[in-house]
Amino acid sequence: MEQAQMSMLQQALDVVEKLSPEDQETLVELIWRRLVERRRAEIAQNAADTLQAVREGQARYGAVENLISGLDILKSVQYVVNQKGKPAAVQIDLEVWESLLDWLEDLDDRALVQVVLPRLRMGPEKAGALLWDEVKAEWEVPGSEIAR
Amino acid sequence: MTRRTLLIEPEVHRARKYLPGNVRQRVKWAIESLAEEPRIPDSRSLDVTALDVPPHVELRRLQINRWRIVYAVNDNEHWVWVLAIRRRPPYSYEDLEELIGKLE
Numbered sequence: 001m002e003q004a005q006m007s008m009l010q011q012a013l014d015v016v017e018k019l020s021p022e023d024q025e026t027l028v029e030l031i032w033r034r035l036v037e038r039r040r041a042e043i044a045q046n047a048a049d050t051l052q053a054v055r056e057g058q059a060r061y062g063a064v065e066n067l068i069s070g071l072d073i074l075k076s077v078q079y080v081v082n083q084k085g086k087p088a089a090v091q092i093d094l095e096v097w098e099s100l101l102d103w104l105e106d107l108d109d110r111a112l113v114q115v116v117l118p119r120l121r122m123g124p125e126k127a128g129a130l131l132w133d134e135v136k137a138e139w140e141v142p143g144s145e146i147a148r
Numbered sequence: 149m150t151r152r153t154l155l156i157e158p159e160v161h162r163a164r165k166y167l168p169g170n171v172r173q174r175v176k177w178a179i180e181s182l183a184e185e186p187r188i189p190d191s192r193s194l195d196v197t198a199l200d201v202p203p204h205v206e207l208r209r210l211q212i213n214r215w216r217i218v219y220a221v222n223d224n225e226h227w228v229w230v231l232a233i234r235r236r237p238p239y240s241y242e243d244l245e246e247l248i249g250k251l252e
Contacts, residue, residue: 101236105209108234109194109218113207116157116231120220121202124155124229132154132179132230135161139176141169 029085036079036087152221154183156230163233167215174212175233182210182228186221194218211236 016024079087092100119127156179164172181188191210201207204224210217218232 105216105234105236106195109207109209110196110199112218112232112234113194113196113199113201117200119157120205120229123225124227128158129155129229130158130161132156132183135156136176136180138161139164139172141173 032085150226152183152186153227154179154230155227157232160230160233167233171212171215175215175217178210178212178217179230182219182230186219186228207231 016027019027077090077092080089080091082088119129164175167175186208188210190212191208194207194209196207204222206221206223208219208221210219214236216234216236217230218234220229220231221227222229
């Protein structure tokens with residue numbers, strides 16, 4: 001940290017030291033809330049970009065670190081604060097949650113396709129795929145008459 | 149419209165017994181419908197960019213409530229191949245006992 005910044009920080013601490021314990025607690029809470037608001041604004045901007053990318057199919061598939069980063073910037077993240085005013089949990093819009101599930105399913109399905117690629121290249125006959133017409137009767141649920 | 153040959157992975161066929169009864173019925177009907185129309189509105193093409201998928205094969209996903217069917221379509225050879233049936237997260241673990249039973 002620069003010398004000038006250290007000096008300003010020390011001055012600020014000196015001022016804070018002169019406040020009553022109650023005022024110091026209030027000040028801490030105010031600063032904390034402002035930091036949270038600033039962070040939320042950053043999250044909203046990043047999330048708007050991410051959601052747009054997901055909707056346009058431009059989202060990149062990557063490592064877990066990248067996924068966590070993507071989760072972290074979702075647009076509608078709202079903090080649930082505890083009695084001390086500190087964030088204790090988050091909630092997101094249902095629409096965003098569903099988009100997120102779509103995204104996770106895309107990742108899951110992509111991984112699945114990678115696994116079955118050798119079989120797809122072999123073709124169904126060589127790969128030993130079953131003919132539906134020969135096994136579909138085994139899919140019947142006894143006593144189940146559900147309207148379509 | 150050309151009726152396609154329906155195929156299913158042996159693993160998916162074996163897994164049918166772990167599907168809830170009503171889901172199994174719906175999946176069965178859905179698979180049946182793919183023979184006539186493999187690109188029904190509730191389905192969509194999967195992004196397989198940079199994956200070496202064989203020519204003329206399209207990977208698709210059909211959503212059925214909290215479940216989905218992943219399948220391949222080959223218009224040249226007139227087949228639809230069911231590759232997987234997956235449940236949409238989060239899981240409720242209502243079938244936990246069944247899952248544990250499978251492990252024993």
